[in-house]
Amino acid sequence: xxxxxxxxxxxxxxxxxxxxxxxxxxxxxxxxxxxxxxxxxxxxxxxxxxxxxxxxxxxxxxxxxxxxxxxxxxxxxxxxxxxxxxxxxxxxxxxxxxxxxxxxxxxxxxxxxxxxxxxxxxxxxxxxxxxxxxxxxxxxxxxxxxxxxxxxxxxxxxxxxxxxxxxxxxxxxxxxxx
Ligand code: AMP
Numbered sequence: 001x002x003x004x005x006x007x008x009x010x011x012x013x014x015x016x017x018x019x020x021x022x023x024x025x026x027x028x029x030x031x032x033x034x035x036x037x038x039x040x041x042x043x044x045x046x047x048x049x050x051x052x053x054x055x056x057x058x059x060x061x062x063x064x065x066x067x068x069x070x071x072x073x074x075x076x077x078x079x080x081x082x083x084x085x086x087x088x089x090x091x092x093x094x095x096x097x098x099x100x101x102x103x104x105x106x107x108x109x110x111x112x113x114x115x116x117x118x119x120x121x122x123x124x125x126x127x128x129x130x131x132x133x134x135x136x137x138x139x140x141x142x143x144x145x146x147x148x149x150x151x152x153x154x155x156x157x158x159x160x161x162x163x164x165x166x167x168x169x170x171x172x173x174x175x176x177x178x
Contacts, residue, residue, distance in 0.1 A: 001026060001080045006121030006147065008104035008139045009132055011107040011161045012168060013084045016106065019169050020082050024178060027076055029069055031085035035059060038152055042093030058142065061091045089142045093149050103150040104172055106161035110136050
């Protein structure tokens, strides 16, 4: 099963992604995690990514598509995946056509997300308040159209992400019929 998780930072994507990984036996993968690792490399691309990530901006569609599609060619993803953070723009979604069975939108208000993030300890350099606000702003601008795109393809499952972790997970499983 090829699942995509969409939601603003703090919506619970990685928590739910890991629960789904356990339940479905398909690997969880985060595009942000891939980029954070690449940003550690002492190369021009690594340095550029570090700057992009720390500012909260999006990586270009071209580079994102190249990196993620290459990554998904690994044999461990042949039977499916739970993808967090990609696609994040309409161009990415259109290019990724065929790579998605169901899209789960974890709906959490900006206020609730900021509240959750402010209460957790992070050692991530890209988790400054400014970068988080920028990411949320870009979500509304660039990722909301992706939700409409998948709604039009009848692949979207909208979940109230402001419930407990257990309730959210139960709703996801119900939506996926698993
Ligand atoms: P995340 O951990 O999903 O919040 O991603 C962290 C950062 O990685 C984002 O702020 C972007 O700079 C970059 N990133 C991750 N996924 C994508 C994507 N699909 N398109 C563009 N940039 C991305």
